[in-house]
Amino acid sequence: MKKVYTCFTTDYVHAGHLNIINEAKKYGEVIVGVLSDEAMVKYNRFPSISFEERMELIRGIEGVSRVIVQEEVMYDKIIEEIHPDYVVHGDNWLEGPMRAIRDNVESLLSAYGGKVIDVPYTYNDEVRRIDLRIKEKMSMPEYRRKRLKQLIDLRHLVKAIEVHSGLTGLIAEKTVVEHDGEIDQFDAMWISSLCDSTAKGKPDIEVVDMTSRLKTIDEVMEVTTKPIIFDGDTGGKTEHFVYTVRTLERMGVSAVIVEDKIGLKKNSLFGTEVEQTQDTIEHFCHKISEAKKVQLTDEFMIIARIESLILEQGMEDALERAAAYVKAGADGIMIHSRKKDPAEILEFCDKFRECDKKTPIVVVPTSFNTITESELAEHGVNIVIYANQLTRSAFPAMENTAKEILKYHRAKEVDDKLMPIKNIISLIEEL
Ligand code: SPV
Ligand code: MG
Numbered sequence: 403m404k405k406v407y408t409c410f411t412t413d414y415v416h417a418g419h420l421n422i423i424n425e426a427k428k429y430g431e432v433i434v435g436v437l438s439d440e441a442m443v444k445y446n447r448f449p450s451i452s453f454e455e456r457m458e459l460i461r462g463i464e465g466v467s468r469v470i471v472q473e474e475v476m477y478d479k480i481i482e483e484i485h486p487d488y489v490v491h492g493d494n495w496l497e498g499p500m501r502a503i504r505d506n507v508e509s510l511l512s513a514y515g516g517k518v519i520d521v522p523y524t525y526n527d528e529v530r531r532i533d534l535r536i537k538e539k540m541s542m543p544e545y546r547r548k549r550l551k552q553l554i555d556l557r558h559l560v561k562a563i564e565v566h567s568g569l570t571g572l573i574a575e576k577t578v579v580e581h582d583g584e585i586d587q588f589d590a591m592w593i594s595s596l597c598d599s600t601a602k603g604k605p606d607i608e609v610v611d612m613t614s615r616l617k618t619i620d621e622v623m624e625v626t627t628k629p630i631i632f633d634g635d636t637g638g639k640t641e642h643f644v645y646t647v648r649t650l651e652r653m654g655v656s657a658v659i660v661e662d663k664i665g666l667k668k669n670s671l672f673g674t675e676v677e678q679t680q681d682t683i684e685h686f687c688h689k690i691s692e693a694k695k696v697q698l699t700d701e702f703m704i705i706a707r708i709e710s711l712i713l714e715q716g717m718e719d720a721l722e723r724a725a726a727y728v729k730a731g732a733d734g735i736m737i738h739s740r741k742k743d744p745a746e747i748l749e750f751c752d753k754f755r756e757c758d759k760k761t762p763i764v765v766v767p768t769s770f771n772t773i774t775e776s777e778l779a780e781h782g783v784n785i786v787i788y789a790n791q792l793t794r795s796a797f798p799a800m801e802n803t804a805k806e807i808l809k810y811h812r813a814k815e816v817d818d819k820l821m822p823i824k825n826i827i828s829l830i831e832e833l
Contacts, residue, residue: 404430419523435472543654550656
């Protein structure tokens with residue numbers, strides 16, 4: 403009997419999957435691979451049920467003879483292992499980033515005469531409804547909140563991008579690329595104080611009040627499922643910060659990053675060019691421990707941000723603070739620098755990791771942007787935040803469009819730089 407292989411990334415079986423199995427059966431014995439959580443997160447979305455439950459779900463489909471694990475998005479290992487005569491997949495992989503997976507399968511199979519079978523993808527109301535329900539479930543606080551911790555365990559490095567609106571949220575949620583045979587997407591979203599303030603035309607000095615910041619979170623949450631890391635600035639007074647933590651946790655935010663500055667906060671990238679005051683270790687530890695006391699789940703994370711390198715207080719100070727903040731209950735450490743050279747960040751990470759193997763490290767490589775994600779991960783970094791690049795790319799594009807319209811007294815000259823009207827309309831899905 404011929405071997406037919408198909409891989410599922412689903413947590414719900416609908417008519418489309420049954421159709422694939424029925425087609426596959428026509429060619430021989432059907433083996434179904436279930437994509438591991440790690441691979442699924444990279445390629446598709448976070449599963450809404452456990453890996454074991456997903457295996458069980460597929461075992462229950464009539465006509466499936468064997469269910470196995472597929473550890474990687476690309477099929478090299480699995481094809482080597484089972485040597486199928488056919489690989490069956492929905493024809494949705496003929497387009498977009500998934501095309502690279504199909505190409506990979508086709509070239510592996512052609513080496514020994516195997517064949518790809520593309521089955522017409524099932525688009526109907528039931529499939530759409532199920533997709534929508536899963537997305538809605540994933541956006542609920544009880545599913546979203548814990549996701550950051552889960553991702554830290556699953557992913558070699560968690561990648562977050564800045565968002566400050568529904569639209570930027572959609573970019574973080576939906577952008578998937580294929581590059582050099584790898585499929586990738588962002589894992590999480592960063593609600594930056596700089597970009598949230600900039601979007602409102604205000605300076606990054608905690609002048610945009612918490613009600614407004616929470617409204618931004620709500621807008622983003624409405625249209626996304628990925629976990630949120632909130633830039634909590636200094637957290638304000640400890641007595642106020644505890645309320646912020648309670649609210650963020652209830653909303654389903656996964657983490658707040660709170661920085662060890664006090665008084666009028668200015669953006670860190672100004673460094674010592676402006677007056678900024680670092681909090682005392684004792685006072686900041688008290689802020690962390692009071693906030694940890696009000697937290698109701700163990701899913702929410704309070705990440706302490708150290709400004710010693712920004713304020714030129716030296717490596718020893720940064721390391722001393724890191725140890726103290728972890729002792730006070732911080733669930734992670736963010737270390738920041740405004741140097742172009744990543745050396746001081748890497749030195750911090752290496753030294754911190756000598757004594758603390760577990761506490762997650764977060765970095766924001768805005769200035770030290772030559773460093774790659776894998777280099778950061780090698781030095782023990784767990785979360786990388788691209789903190790402002792969406793805003794910085796949108797602003798010049800919009801400004802240029804405004805200038806061109808003023809120059810030519812019409813919009814024709816800029817039209818070829820703009821997203822077609824049809825695309826902007828279809829960017830937003832309707833319920
Ligand atoms: C932000 O994005 O608001 C940050 C990171 O806090 S930084 O601007 O580098 O201080
Ligand atoms: Mg900020």
